[in-house]
Amino acid sequence: MNLNFNLDAVKNYHGSTQIARVLTENWVQENLYCPRCGNKTISHFPNNRPVADFYCPLCKNEFELKSKNGSIQRKVNDGAYETMIQRITGNQNPDFLFMSYSKEENRVRDLVLIPKHFFVPDIIEARSPLPPTARRAGWVGCNILIEKIPQQGRIDIIKNGLLIPVADVVTRVNKSDLLAVHNLSARGWLMDVLNCVNKMPSDVFSLADIYRFVPLLSSKHPQNNNVEAKIRQQLQFLRDKRYIEFLGKGVYRKLQ
Numbered sequence: 001m002n003l004n005f006n007l008d009a010v011k012n013y014h015g016s017t018q019i020a021r022v023l024t025e026n027w028v029q030e031n032l033y034c035p036r037c038g039n040k041t042i043s044h045f046p047n048n049r050p051v052a053d054f055y056c057p058l059c060k061n062e063f064e065l066k067s068k069n070g071s072i073q074r075k076v077n078d079g080a081y082e083t084m085i086q087r088i089t090g091n092q093n094p095d096f097l098f099m100s101y102s103k104e105e106n107r108v109r110d111l112v113l114i115p116k117h118f119f120v121p122d123i124i125e126a127r128s129p130l131p132p133t134a135r136r137a138g139w140v141g142c143n144i145l146i147e148k149i150p151q152q153g154r155i156d157i158i159k160n161g162l163l164i165p166v167a168d169v170v171t172r173v174n175k176s177d178l179l180a181v182h183n184l185s186a187r188g189w190l191m192d193v194l195n196c197v198n199k200m201p202s203d204v205f206s207l208a209d210i211y212r213f214v215p216l217l218s219s220k221h222p223q224n225n226n227v228e229a230k231i232r233q234q235l236q237f238l239r240d241k242r243y244i245e246f247l248g249k250g251v252y253r254k255l256q
Contacts, residue, residue, distance in 0.1 A: 001031050001163055005106040024067040024099055027108060028054060035113045035157055036061045036095070038170045052094035062094035063113075066144070069103040072110060074147045081126040081142035088119050089184055097157075098146070111158040114146075115173065117180040118153030120188045122220070150194045152176055152243070178241040192217055193234035197244065197254065207250035210235070 009026040010019045029044045034056035042054045042063065052062035066076050076098060078084055087093050093116040100110040125143040130136050146154070155172045156164050179194070181187040196213040197205070210231055218227050235252065238244045245253045 003031075003108045003158065003161065003163075005101070005108075006030060007106060020067065020069070020103075023106070024101065025053065025065060028065055028097070028099075032097075032111075032157075033166060034059060034061065035155070035169050036173050038166055054097075063097050064094045065097045065099060067099040067101060069101060072098050072100045072112065072146060075125065075143040075145050077127075078124075078142050078144050081124065081140045084124050084142050084144075085121055088121060088124065093119050096144075107161070108158055109161055110156070113155045113157055113169070113173065114149055114153050115155070115176050115180075117177075117182075117187065118149050118191065120184065120191055122188060122191070123148045148195070150191055151198055152179065152194065179243075189221065189230055190234055190237065192220060193231055194238065194243075196231075197235075197238065197252075200254070203254040204247070205252055205254075207232070207235075207252075 005023045005027055007023075010022050013019045013022055025044065028042065032042055032054075033040050034042050037056060037059040039056050039058040042056050044054055045052060045062075053065045054063040055061065056063075066078065068076065095116050096114045096119075098110075098112045098114065099108060101108050123145045125145055127141040127143060130139045132138075153176060155169060155176065157169055158164065179190065181190055193210070196210055196217075199213075200209060211228060214227050214231070217231070218224075221227065221230070224230055235244065235246075239246050239252070242255055245255055247253055
């Protein structure tokens with residue numbers, strides 16, 4: 001895999017935004033394999049398709065690319081807030097590819113896959129509406145809050161300029177599919193409890209340790225009057241999917 005951009009692809013372009021889009025999309029089409037099935041290539045959809053940018057001709061999975069000059073940190077800008085919320089609540093999301101690149105080096109630095117089933121409304125942040133003087137006055141964009149996505153859903157393909165082995169990526173993606181939940185409310189609970197588990201400083205933790213997050217989870221799910229029971233339900237799900245192990249007497253262990 002060549003991490004350098006093909007500058008010949010933009011020799012007839014002039015606008016910086018358009019050049020960045022063409023360079024990054026061209027790189028994906030020329031270099032990236034399908035992180036779901038390992039197929040050697042993925043294909044570009046026709047331009048201006050409303051949902052996804054790429055698809056795998058073998059497994060038919062779809063991907064949307066978001067790229068940024070410099071590092072990907074807490075959040076990534078996206079399009080219209082309402083459109084994104086409708087996509088998530090309608091289960092129409094593609095998988096997302098987040099790319100960071102160096103404009104000076106014309107080279108990819110990082111590429112992260114986030115599977116579609118890790119997206120919940122809680123990770124979509126509405127930006128301030130455009131002012132009355134703007135051409136699209138009142139339009140509301142959004143940010144994708146990367147930091148709120150559990151680490152199990154942030155799958156490195158390239159990290160700090162180094163390639164992660166294809167087999168490792170595909171294995172992690174397939175394992176992440178065990179956490180796929182189509183019901184949006186249930187998915188939100190699972191992501192929240194998984195984040196709580198990830199915050200445990202030790203691999204071994206107790207039910208009492210997780211119960212410390214009850215105030216936080218109660219504020220996020222005010223309609224639920226039995227948060228502790230909901231926590232136990234999600235821990236059982238994570239146990240059944242082999243993400244944690246039950247050791248007995250209210251004690252669990254994270255499984256790598």
